[in-house]
Amino acid sequence: MPRYELALILKAMQRRETAAALKRTVEALMDKGAIVRNLENLGERALPYKMSAHSQQHWRGGYFLVDFYAPTTTVQSIMEHLSRDIDVIRPNIVKHPLTQEVKECEGIIPVPLEEKLYAPKKRK
Amino acid sequence: MAALVAVYRVLGRKKLTHGITAAVCLPDPGTRTVLWRRSCSQYKQVTSNENLPVAMENPYKEPLKKCILCGKHVDYKNVQLLSQFISPYTGCIHGRHITGLCGKKQKEVSKAIKRAQIMEL
Numbered sequence: 001m002p003r004y005e006l007a008l009i010l011k012a013m014q015r016r017e018t019a020a021a022l023k024r025t026v027e028a029l030m031d032k033g034a035i036v037r038n039l040e041n042l043g044e045r046a047l048p049y050k051m052s053a054h055s056q057q058h059w060r061g062g063y064f065l066v067d068f069y070a071p072t073t074t075v076q077s078i079m080e081h082l083s084r085d086i087d088v089i090r091p092n093i094v095k096h097p098l099t100q101e102v103k104e105c106e107g108i109i110p111v112p113l114e115e116k117l118y119a120p121k122k123r124k
Numbered sequence: 125m126a127a128l129v130a131v132y133r134v135l136g137r138k139k140l141t142h143g144i145t146a147a148v149c150l151p152d153p154g155t156r157t158v159l160w161r162r163s164c165s166q167y168k169q170v171t172s173n174e175n176l177p178v179a180m181e182n183p184y185k186e187p188l189k190k191c192i193l194c195g196k197h198v199d200y201k202n203v204q205l206l207s208q209f210i211s212p213y214t215g216c217i218h219g220r221h222i223t224g225l226c227g228k229k230q231k232e233v234s235k236a237i238k239r240a241q242i243m244e245l
Contacts, residue, residue: 007201007243042201048244063245065201092243097199 004034004075005067005096008082009089012044012060021087022064032078034070041065051089061089067096191225198229200236203245209233 006029010021026036042063051058070078075093082091200206210217217237220230 007245009244051244090244094200094239094243097197 003069003096003099005065005094006078006082007092007094008064008066009047009061009091010064011056011058011087011089012062013087017087018062021085025082025085025088026066028081029066029068029070029078032070032074032081034068034074034078036066036068038067039064047089058089191229193225193229193233198232198236200239200243201245203240206233206237206240210237 008025010018013021022039026039029036042065044060044062047059047061051061079091079093082088198205209223217234220227223230223233225233
């Protein structure tokens with residue numbers, strides 16, 4: 001079951017270096033006991049705003065997405081490890097969105113206008 | 125019958141039915157009580173007739189109106205979709221009266237926008 005998703009922003013580098021950095025991060029994840037499921041590349045693009053990380057400033061970055069299964073206790077240590085890495089601009093671990101069930105949305109239930117007429121006054 | 129009339133005068137109009145049943149028990153034993161009781165019970169059974177309408181759900185009910193995102197999963201990663209719900213000039217999230225989404229979807233969208241903003245997407 002997909003548990004966590006890592007939205008990783010790496011420094012804009014040459015292809016070999018990005019490959020090496022990715023390999024390093026994935027190996028670190030596996031050492032902590034996470035099972036990597038899938039790795040996606042969202043492309044390299046200009047960052048929405050100038051970021052400074054590890055005493056360096058970046059304008060461009062490569063976006064990568066890693067989904068993995070991990071025990072809940074190791075998530076903290078993974079975050080710490082990634083924040084220490086120089087090539088990583090910003091790591092973000094999030095619960096996997098596809099695990100959340102899509103509730104059936106029946107539609108907009110029409111509210112009778114009588115209730116709206118006597119709506120309680122909003123108090124600040 | 126005289127006894128009944130006397131009872132009626134004493135008790136007053138509201139308590140008439142009660143008075144009748146009570147009076148029936150006391151001074152008129154035998155057949156008259158039986159007749160009264162039977163007529164009362166028959167009067168109640170008139171309502172359960174077969175020709176009356178049967179209670180059921182409205183068969184001509186239309187399906188409820190759905191918002192544009194109903195049933196679709198909202199992800200923080202599709203920035204293009206989320207950027208449609210924010211103002212191009214100020215960047216603030218549009219209210220429900222502008223987007224026209226249902227309550228749940230509006231909340232999901234706003235949460236996803238916040239997430240994407242924090243994660244620089």
